[in-house]
Amino acid sequence: xxxxxxCRYIIEQGNVCPACxxxxxxxxxxxxxxxxxxxxxxxxxxxxxxxxxKYAVRIK
Numbered sequence: 001x002x003x004x005x006x007c008r009y010i011i012e013q014g015n016v017c018p019a020c021x022x023x024x025x026x027x028x029x030x031x032x033x034x035x036x037x038x039x040x041x042x043x044x045x046x047x048x049x050x051x052x053x054k055y056a057v058r059i060k
Contacts, residue, residue, distance in 0.1 A: 003059050008056045008059060031056070033057055
């Protein structure tokens with residue numbers, strides 16, 4: 001798993017972030033949060049999450 005350095009979206013395979021189309025990733029991150037409904041989630045709003053999925057809380 002690796003996290004996008006731009007939006008913190010976590011992917012398991014591939015080289016392009018489906019959330020922001022970035023190609024800059026890190027495999028070093030702390031904690032994960034899962035967003036089920038990005039439109040209604042207060043946490044998603046604070047993270048800037050636009051789509052449902054796994055997000056890193058902090059990237060090293």
